[in-house]
Amino acid sequence: MTIALLFLGLMLLLFTGLPIFAGLAVFGGAVMLITQGEMGSVTEVIFGEINRYLLVAIPLFSFMAYIMIRGKIVDDLYGTAYTLTRHLPGGLGIATIMACTIFAAISGSSVATALTIGSVAIPQMIRYGYEPKAAYGLVAAGGTLGILIPPSGPMVLYGVTTDTSIGGLFMAGIVPGILMAGVFVAWSLFSAARAQGQIAREPRASLRESLVAIRKSAWAISLPVFVLGGMYAGIFTATEAAAAGAWLALFVSVVVYRTVGLRAIWLSAVDASRVSAMLFMILAGASVFGHVLTKLRIPQQIVEAVISADIGVAGFLVVMMILIFVLGMFLESIAIILITTPVVLPAMHHLDINPIWYGVLLVINLELAQITPPVGMNLFTIKAITKAPMGEIVRGSAPYVLLMIAVMALIMVWPQIALWLPGTMMN
Helix, strand or coil, X not given: CHXXXXXXXXXXXXXXXXXXXXXXXXXXXXXXXXXXXXXXXHHHHHHHHHCCHHHHHXXXXXXXXHHHHHCCCHHHHHHHHHHHHCCCCCHHXXXXXHHHHHHHHHHXXXXXXXXXXXXXXXHHHHHCCCCHHHHHHHHHHHHHHHHCCCCCXXXXXXXXXXXXCHHHXXXXXXHHHHHHHHHHHHHHHHHHHHCCCCCXXXXXXXXXXXXXXXXXXXXXXXXXXXXXXHHHCCCCCHHHHHXXXXXXXXXXXHHHCCCCCHHHHHHHHHHHHHHHHHHHHXXXXXXXXXXXXXXXXXXXXXXXXXXXXXXXXXXXXXXXXXXXXXXXXXXXXXXXXXXXXXXXXHHHHHHCCCHHHHHHHHHHHHHHHXXXXXXXXXXXXXXXXXXXXXXXXXXXXXXXXXXXHHHHHHHHHCCHHHHHHHHHHHC
């Protein structure tokens, strides 16, 4: 009963429009004051949560992403993908998914992926005969890959919260991310075949055209390979990989492409600082709320409830995924991680659930939150690009919600889809 009242009170406070970081801190502080009569330990709790070396990866990965976006490197990525797939049914849609997949490995952001790829791809897709809602849904769903394929800000925060290897989490996201992209490609092929020739196709690119296109985007493709390959080989930690990736992004944008100057570097640093400050403020507020939950023994009560209910690993995961899916309709992804994870972590330990496996399932569920109304950020991003009616964007995204749930269920049944690659790295 105490758990339900606490979460109901927090939800009501957040629905007033109060910023998430403020709602978490104010509510947590108020409960602490009521239950303990003082708030003297708040500053120590916040400092202890923020003072972590691993969190340095967040501003560095953000800076890398903004540099690559301002460097206009995405244009070459999209052009290369289209050159290689233009002869296939739904080739433009497949190119869009391919570009989203590679850009996701650069940006680590769903919104940035949808915004950047969507600005280029949606007008092209509509011009070549795609239904507008199909184009909107494809880009909205493709953008969600930004937080599953590493580097991923939510994965960093989840790793810090659970004390789980961030490198292991990054590796665990690769195979599910490629699987998700493959499912989207299959749906694009199926949709194009069903359209019965309405979507225009171009002749197959010659070998020379293909090689020229690949050479143009080689530097952009090399960045995620360099960052993830360095972590897999044990050359970098996650934080060191973020720093190395930022330096390589600067080199590619300034020296190779020559599209980024001092002003763009400064603006990228400012944008990365803003994003990081927002995340750290939410983390600070969540640390206060989490401290209160610990003092009230809420995690222990959840463990006791799981034991008495005897629902097992499968039952626990299904319940949590449904809960997070519902929360994702109303709350921002980072807040969901920081509110739910500390509470359920003891129950996960009791059930011997691999935290890397759970982390991948959690992130896929958070991807769903990006394209489910009323607060799906990718839906609003597509609306901002196209000015299309929200209902049309939601209808275009609906098939991808079902596809993503199917992939999540598959990983729930076969954990090795997520755990195989990090297992080879750790060994």
